[in-house]
Amino acid sequence: GENVEQHPSTLSVQEGDSAVIKCTYSDSASNYFPWYKQELGKGPQLIIDIRSNVGEKKDQRIAVTLNKTAKHFSLHITETQPEDSAVYFCAATIDLNTGNQFYFGTGTSLTVIP
Amino acid sequence: ETGVTQSPTHLIKTRGQQVTLRCSSQSGHNTVSWYQQALGQGPQFIFQYYREEENGRGNFPPRFSGLQFPNYSSELNVNALELDDSALYLCASGRVEGNTIYFGEGSWLTVV
Numbered sequence: 001g002e003n004v005e006q007h008p009s010t011l012s013v014q015e016g017d018s019a020v021i022k023c024t025y026s027d028s029a030s031n032y033f034p035w036y037k038q039e040l041g042k043g044p045q046l047i048i049d050i051r052s053n054v055g056e057k058k059d060q061r062i063a064v065t066l067n068k069t070a071k072h073f074s075l076h077i078t079e080t081q082p083e084d085s086a087v088y089f090c091a092a093t094i095d096l097n098t099g100n101q102f103y104f105g106t107g108t109s110l111t112v113i114p
Numbered sequence: 115e116t117g118v119t120q121s122p123t124h125l126i127k128t129r130g131q132q133v134t135l136r137c138s139s140q141s142g143h144n145t146v147s148w149y150q151q152a153l154g155q156g157p158q159f160i161f162q163y164y165r166e167e168e169n170g171r172g173n174f175p176p177r178f179s180g181l182q183f184p185n186y187s188s189e190l191n192v193n194a195l196e197l198d199d200s201a202l203y204l205c206a207s208g209r210v211e212g213n214t215i216y217f218g219e220g221s222w223l224t225v226v
Contacts, residue, residue: 006156032213043204043217044157045116051213089156095213099145099169102215104156 002027004092006105013080014113021108023090024072030092032100033073035064038087038107047088048075051095080112116140118218120205126224132193135221137205139186145169145210146188148180151202151220163188164210192223200225 003026013019025033031052036044050057050064050073057064061080066073077084090105117140127133139146145164149157159172163182177193186207192199202222208215 004156034214036217041219043116043118043120043219046214046216049214091156093213099162099164099210100213101159101162101170101172102147102149102157103159106156107154 002030002092002094002103004090004103004105006090006108008108009106010109010111012111012113015080015082017080019075019077019080019084019110019112021075021088021090021110022072023074023092023105024070025092025103026071027092027094028068028071029094030103032093032095033064033066034091034102035075036089036091036104038089040086044089077110080110082112082114085110085112116216116218118205118207118216120203120218120221122221123219124222124224126226127195129195129197129225131195132191133195133223135190135192135203135205135223137188137190137207137218139188139205139207140216143207143209143216144186145208145215146182146186147206147208147215148188148190149204149206149217150174151204153201157204160190169210195225197225199223 034049147162148160161171206215
C-alpha cells in the first residue's frame with residue numbers, strides 16, 4: 001500500500017516568516033493530495049489540495065507544489081501568523097470515483113512565535 | 115465547521131467492553147469513513163461505507179465494525195476493547211464521485 005512520509009515533525013518560525021512542510025509518497029498511482037490543519041482538541045480541517053494533473057496551487061498565503069516524478073509534494077505558508085500554529089498533515093489517495101482510502105503523514109507541529 | 119458531527123466527544127471504557135460511536139454526515143455527502151488517530155500520529159483508515167455497505171477496509175481486525183444508515187449517518191462499533199484502542203476516532207464524509215473528505219471533531223476514547 002501507499003506510504004506517506006512527512007518532514008519535519010516540528011517547526012518553529014518567527015511571525016511573518018515562511019514555513020515549508022514536505023511529504024513524499026510511494027505509490028505512483030496516487031493522484032490526489034490534500035493538506036489538513038488540526039488544532040488542539042479538534043478534527044483535521046482541509047486547507048488546500050492538489051491533483052496530479054497540476055504542479056502548483058495557491059490560496060492566499062498557502063500554496064502546495066507537487067513533483068510527480070520525484071513523488072513529493074510540499075506545503076508553503078507565507079507571512080505566518082500566530083493562528084497558523086497547529087499540526088499539519090499531508091495525505092495521499094488514489095481517486096477511483098468509487099471511494100478511496102487516505103494515507104496520512106505523521107504530522108508537523110508548527111509553532112509561530114510572535 | 116464541516117457539518118460532520120460526532121458523539122460522544124469523550125468517553126472512558128474498561129478493557130473488554132464494547133463501544134458505539136456515532137456520526138452524522140454533511141448534507142449532500144454519500145460516503146462516510148472512519149479513522150483512528152493515536153496520540154502524536156496521523157489518522158489511520160479503518161473503513162469506508164457507501165450505499166450502506168463497507169466499501170474498503172484498512173488494517174483493523176473484525177472487532178471493528180460499522181454501519182451506514184439511509185440518512186447517511188453512521189456508527190463505529192468496537193468489541194472486546196483493548197488498551198491500545200485508546201485514541202481519537204474521526205468520522206469523515208464525502209462524495210464517492212469526488213476526492214475530498216471532511217472530518218468531524220472526533221470522539222476521544224480512553225480504555226482503562
